[in-house]
Amino acid sequence: MLSLLEMSVYGGILIVAIVILRALAIHHLPKNAFLVLWAAALCRLLLPFDVPSPASIYRTAEPIGSIVRRPGVLQGNNVVSVAEASAGIAPLSILWFVLFVLFAGFFIFSHLRSRRDYRASLPLEHPYVKSWLEAHRLRRPVQVRYSDQIETPLTYGILWPVILLPKSLDWSDEVQLSYILAHEMAHIRRFDALSKWLLAATLCIHWFNPLVWVMYVLANRDLELSCDASVVRQYGMQSRAPYALTLVDLEEHRSHFAPLSSSFSKNAMKERITAIMKSRKTSVISITAASVLIVVVIGVFATSAPSLKRKPPVVPYLPTASTADTLEQAQNRIDSADWEENSSYTQEQYNLLLHNLKLDGYENMSISEFNRKINAAFMQDEDWGRNGIHYAYEMVLQNLPDTDPNASFFRNTVQASYREYNTRLNEVRSGMPEDPSFSGSARYVSNEDVFGDTIPVHYVDAEYEFTYRILDQDKLTVAARDQFLQNVMQGAQQVITDRAQEFFNSANAEELFNTALREIGKTASTDHISFTGCKINYLESD
Template sequence: MRLLQMSGSAGILILAIAFLRRAGRRLFSARFLYLMWFVVLARLLLPFELPVQLPSMGIESAWADEGRIFFVQEPSHDGTAAGPAQQGTGDAVLFRRIVFLIWLDVCLGLLIFFTWSYIGQARKLDEALPLPDQGYLGWWKGAHPQRRSVGFMVYDRIASPVTYGIWKSRIIFPKSMDMEDVRSLDHILRHEYVHIRRYDNLWKIVALTAACIHWFNPLVWVMWHCFNRDMELACDQEAVLGMDKKGRAAYAMTLLRYSEKNHKVSLLYNGFGKSSVKERIMILMKNDKRTRFGIVCSILVLAMSMTVFASTGNIPADTGGLTGEASSGALDAEGKSPARILAEAPQFKEYEALGMIYSPELDRIFYNSWGVGYFLDEYADGTYNRMDDLAGSLCLEAVRDESGKLAGFRETGTTGFLKQATEAERSMASLRGYVKEYGPYGLSYDTRTGYLSFDGKLVEAIRDTSGCGIYVNGAMAGLDNTIGLLVERDGNDAIVDMKEVPAEEMSGILNQQIGVYRAEDGWRGDGN
């Protein structure tokens, strides 16, 4: 998934949470709303999707775990006239590079600025003096052991207590605070220990990093602001657990006494008096007992929020093909796949002479029996043929001599486009040729499993002496009730029948004819 997609889906969720903060305080606790921000952070920082509808495995990983496909005979060309090529211009490439550099420069600039600010704040807090673990502080520390070391310090340049540090936490008290006021100490320590247990100082850095990466999205900065406010609200809510109304009122008075006039969010620490004091006191005085309706609503909202991770790729079983944007490696606005567009380029005859072929039945480009996923050829100054196709895995660039004559192909590293694709998207792109070829005769794409289906049964292998040749799915070798399909054609090479056979019987047929057989861990062939 690309950065803009991640930022966009997270932005929708940010708007939803912002609405819940305003309208749903009676139904949703502060701790629940704080939890929701972690779903947003995961969407902003983790470039993956959950294949909720299409938990599939592509053909590439099914054959010998290497993404290779065997053909009984070399696919032939359809002889269609050359059409418009998929071309990129030098201006377009330059524009993309400029946009990327602007994003990178601003991102790095923000990270450097906030890192410098973080270091500045850390240097100031390093001036704090240690407090001995005696009296009430010593008793509290013994009664509330932590896995991490917790120390107490005093500082004359802060107005309210703060928690500083991630792995070695320090609770820093203002010098003006009365250390004999046991009730206030209890309230402060309750609050700060919640921050320590939850690693809130670490999560502040994670949230700020996400904001720097998605700096172009104003909703992410809204998230950063609300994340810090809800962190304090949730901390208060957990700190007063078990207190009666009188105890909450006393906690609120302590909060009011040590509230800071300046409510700027700190990059380094969490403070007892931070955030909006009025909002915190109002929530503290409310009864935090959740109704059953509120609990059910919280569960439903959390479940619905996970849809931002769901794979959006889909292939309807009755379409006989794929739909979607070009970024999915499927079809363009005219219904042509990336492979077909490249095959219609005038320069494709040059590629054929060096071993590249286009299979109209599979609707894919192959080179040395490997499916091509990325191809680039600058056949003229600033003029390109380019293909991005999730159906393939091989990445090639054309090599031309000084005169512009094609000399060969050079294999390159996997592109970000291919790396970011989900297994569901790869599977759909790989299977589009089979669905297109055999769809009118009953073959479809099973959206529940991500595999080919025939008459409600999962297809493990297809044998066709023409057309799509042979297809096997090694990921299904351990499943029961799978079938094979034998495709029969007439003298004009037109399909006349598709015969269903058990998978074991198909294994015997393929082993006898071409030496491909079904093993416990997948399909194998002679020499593989």
């Protein structure tokens, strides 16, 4: 599922596309076309789902390159616990919620204040209005009322809509009355009151995005333009001038602010008059052009890139340094200013990965959000050379020593998320269940004193791989997933250490270790992540 920020960014890009198209074609396309586009923008901003499309602007040309698999890194007491990862709410979340409540309160208060004035209205008993309503019936009952508290006509209500007319109208001008009733009935027929509620709710949720404010203003204008076009279609091209004069006459009398009601004359009068006078009969060509543009804009800007089928090959593990000498040599490579260009990684590559992959507050993110962002970081990388993320990550993953402070993040957190995303992708495409896997290693060395020298005389060296299933990707945090991995690896290391004597030259050592690893995995499982199996790649002892 998409995060709120991602929804806002993707929705903002779609809004920009609609604004540009609107500026270029507002007087050339049917007005309803823009309502369809605004509906697509609302869906993009309110629904946290991806809709893949090969035409999406977010599609990249190449899949992620193969990433070398390395065994996970065991941590000491640095593992972030689930409780610690879940504790506290980000200050930005508090700020968002406070302003969300303030904006929602403003809209609700404005609406309730307006409804208070509307309650003082009276039913309208006018012969022409009654006959007009009889000739234009809807399935929903429509009331027409009048009030001295307003100066311009408006509509409110969704299931029981009301057309509210100002008492000051010229009731003898039946032509003007017919235009007003037709306009307001168009609002009611299309449930514009509900559209205004959705626009207001979207603005409250995405108050921090200026493009959503632009959408709120322009979408409300387009609701009015579409109703104007409906009136002109209903009464013919000859009605354009008198209808425009009706708008001008009513524009002289503005009522108070009522953001959730469909008001007759609130929005960009100059634009409305121009649109009315430039309106033309709807033709097959204009409908076809509008349909094509709607499909193109939605297909390109409202969809996400289709996930590409890619399964990183399992590369044989190159054993990491386990002796003091090799670890010291590895650490010296990091501390040295002279980085090896071909066999290691550069400081710039290391920093590039930290900047693009180590997201702020990643421990508290859901696995769904974090895995998607890690995948996006790789997918958006267009440089497949030495300056790109793909090459940098492969080099760092192959050469990063266990003692590096970010070793656990790169070899546990990122590597697991990378494989989880690709495994889930393969599962969706094939329709066959598939679980992500994670590799680990464990080693035990028994030392003896030989005339004052400490000599390793026995050892157990094991490499294993286990699979697991994420049961709830939205509730499982990155910290909880990493804790699960750590619990399995720590349990495996403990078994190797505690039962080393059983494994020395034992014919069934692999079977014993496999059984123990399954028990460890069962214990480490939670409601959100479950151990599903394991295999021993090799186990040697002497």
